[in-house]
Amino acid sequence: MDNRFANIFGLTEEQSIALLDTPPEQATDESERYIAASQLANYPSEASINALIRAVNVTYDSLDNRITRRKSVESLGKLKAKQSLEVIRPCLSDTDRYTVEAAVWTIGEIGTENTEILEEITQLLLKPDQAYRVIIHTLVKLNYVAAVDRVRPFMDHEDEPTASAAIATVCRFAQDFSQIDRVVSFLQSDSVNARRACLEDLINARYYAAIPAIARCPISLMFRLRAIRSLADSGIAAGEVSINEVLPVIEQILLDHPNDLDLVHEYDQPPVxxxxxxxxxxxxxxxxxxxxxxxxxxxxxxxxxxxxxxxxxxxxxxxxxxxxxxxxxxxxxxxxxxxxxxxxxxxxxxxxxxxxxxxxxxxxxxxxxxxxxxxxxxxxxxxxxxxxxxxxxxxxxxxYSQHKLLLEADDWAVRAKANQVLPGVTTNSTGLMNS
CATH class of the missing domain: 1.25.10.10 (Leucine-rich Repeat Variant)
Known part of the structure; x- marks a missing residue:
């Protein structure tokens, strides 16, 4: 877990639990319960998990409490609290679609091979007005191949991120890559959300041929780096990608010059x-x-x-x-x-x-x-x-003094970069030094 932004509200675990345990009808400021539920994701203890479970079980009918319940469900997912699975499962049939979405995501984070639960998640694809992209992604994460035929209809969904997720899932589960170019094309969507979303889908599809197109997608370099490195990790392990192929792409992204991108916008008149x-x-x-x-x-x-x-x-x-x-x-x-x-x-x-x-x-x-x-x-x-x-x-x-010091760096990309430039030294496909 990345804790760099943990505890920005300055609440201790005990204070967070006390606030979350306050009955919603007695809370002076309901946002405090929401903040407490969020904070407890930073405290992976039995006490925190039990407090979050209690909050999920509080069904007081108010908008503020529904928001706190969603956050409690989400925090249990961040904590990967397996003991909360049976409390989260009933949320799949909640009347609040956002609580359902949080429950689906959390089950994906916790993980399960229970086919009854996986079927309940899959059946949500048949319900109107659901977070279909989150549902599809969770089915992929939990490797529920039996859902593939029920995912197929979403390949033509009007929402680009949803269609992208569905296409990538069919590619992954059915090894049918006939429409993968549609996912790649979303890298040039007018919608920044679609551009970001399809990166995750290309990772899920393990479509290594998309690496050059990802590098040229006009979104934050952090999204592109994450996608490239994730694909590289799986591709190198599978023997389908080499570090020597990926390294120039990483450098292109790090340089991040607009001339190296396929821009999707243009000006209709010279801007001031x-x-x-x-x-x-x-x-x-x-x-x-x-x-x-x-x-x-x-x-x-x-x-x-x-x-x-x-x-x-x-x-x-x-x-x-x-x-x-x-x-x-x-x-x-x-x-x-x-x-x-x-x-x-x-x-x-x-x-x-x-x-x-x-x-x-x-x-x-x-x-x-x-x-x-x-x-x-x-x-x-x-x-x-x-x-x-x-x-x-x-x-x-x-x-080049630091290159010599980083020949055995912890990170494979840094290690390969350090090895790459020294005379008489090359790198093999695993990023290890050959002399």
Whole structure:
């Protein structure tokens, strides 16, 4: 479990249990029970699990309590609490579709081979107004092949993420890849949700041929990296993918230049600088990448000042825009940004992790030898993406000292990168060193 954002509300386990056990009709602020249910996912103890089970069993009829029940069900899934399965199962027939969705997801997280439960989940595909994508994904996760024919009708569903999940499931269960290109085509959907969703489906289908197309999909590099590395892990184990094939794709994604993407949006008229800067804050990275490309190609002289101004105003506290500012400073080779990039490189706040990687690369683009020492330090971090980008930046600065130190790094991609550039050393398909 990733605990980097745990306990953001400052509640102890005991306080969370006490709040959650408060009868909903007596709660002074019902949101406190919801927060407590959320917090208990960070405490994998019998006391927390029992408190969450009690909350699921509280059926007081109010919207606030329904929301708290959903969160309690979800937290039990995050804790993978097998002892809660019989309490979660009745939620599959709840009148609240969102509680049903939470129950399906949680059963997928807990895991079961009980065919009666798996059939109950499958039967939900016949009910109207359900979270069909979550249902289909859970059936895949639990490897319930018997559901394949009931999934097939959803291959033509009007909702792209649902259709994508259904197609990928048929590919996986029936080994029928005749429509897999439709899933790949969703990588170029106007909908950012469809673009993100189909990545998960391509992973589930184990469709390794999609790796180059995934790299060019205009969504956050974090989604693309997760998909590529997941496919690489299974593909390398199956002998269908080699590290030497994947490594250039990983580097392309880490560089994250808009010219290496297949952009899905376009402008109907030349945009002004102020508009382009605002696009750096857009949640659809497809729009942000179009803006960064335009800033580089058409506004390069005016951009640095505007970037500094937006950084001071907002981007310093907005991890999405912060990342794009760091990348742009490097591509524009704006030397006065050195101190800003150095600050970003050493920012250990978890939400700015990808900005650290972006800053590393941008320092390499600036070509300032002062960056070698801090990049050597970041190369020894425990974050694979920062290690990798630091090596890439150090290469630009002519320093290979850290490559030698990372020849046996824990992460296979970092290990392969370190081995790749040293004279007389190559890597085999497992990422191990050959000399």
């Amino acid at each position: 600088l102020e508009f382009l800067i605002r696009e750096l804050y857009h949640t659809d990275f497809g729009r942000t990448y179009l803006a960064t490309q335009t800033l580089i190609e058409q506004q390069s002289e005016a951009v640095p000042t505007a970037l500094f101004e937006t950084y001071e105003a907002e981007a310093h506290n907005d991890y999405g825009a912060h990342y794009h500012v760091m990348k742009l400073m490097g591509w524009l080779k704006h030397q006065p940004a050195y101190d800003l990039l150095l600050e970003a490189l050493t920012n250990t706040s978890p939400q700015f992790m990808k900005s650290r990687a972006a800053a590393a690369l941008s320092l390499g683009y600036l070509g300032d030898q002062r960056a070698i020492a801090p990049l050597q330090t970041s190369a020894q971090s425990n974050i694979w993406m920062l290690q990798y980008t630091s090596l890439m930046a150090l290469e630009k600065l002519g320093d």
